[in-house]
Amino acid sequence: MTANVRFEDVKVGDEIPALEKAVKREQIKAYADASGDQNPLHQDDSFARSVGFPGIIGHGMFSMAHLTTAVTNWLGDPAALKQIEVQFRAVVFMDETLVARGRVESLDPGTRQATLNVWAEVDRAGDTQMVIKNSRAVVQLA
Template sequence: MTATIKYDEVEVGQQIEPAEYNVRRVDLVMYAGASGDYNPIHWNERFAKTVGLPDVIAHGMYTMAQGGRYVTDWAGDPGAVVDYGVRFSSMVVVPDDDQGATIRVSGVVEQKLDDNKVVVVLTAKSGDSRVLSKARAVVRLA
């Protein structure tokens, strides 16, 4: 786990080190089992293409979870996120190869609030596409 970030060490406008999360089809199958979302667009290429998708796509909630993971890794505390919301703006297309897809997440501290909380604005991209928009987390720091 990362060292715990302290409220007094954070400034408005501070950039958070970007992170990359690899997504392979096996990850989507495991996520389907955990979430109960077995929609074949998330694991069956033939089906995904018959409904007009370019290929298998990651679950939206899986993509959102990578943003949450990014923030909790940065804060150094899995319970630090007190509010988190996003809009889904594009798909994460996951090809059937060893590389899969990559979700790149970065963040900036937008605001400092009372009670050791900060607002972090996230940017999440896969390829050239922004996959989450209006992504914000309220994080309570040490």
């Protein structure tokens, strides 16, 4: 399979479609079960409150997976994602909406690859909080 996005159709500054996901308890539990990460921060509201959070938090890798999905949805081929590097900057709380975004930062005509600035954010009472930032993805374009 190859990417559906053609190199000739992409410009520096283009944004990929934003991808939103409401983070629910069931998703956090399913991710904990699939990953084996049963840390009580992701399972037990009382424990999470005892360490200063309002309740359970989503896994950082759950946020990264959502960001990766936004990139591969845009590409149309998961294999076209060649590299992703992220910096986790904040936690995601249950019942928040996680929004993944990206913007083309550079294009390499020799390899037909693009480097994207990628990030994930949540809205907390009208204030955008960056969950993942200063991150990049390298993708192979058709």
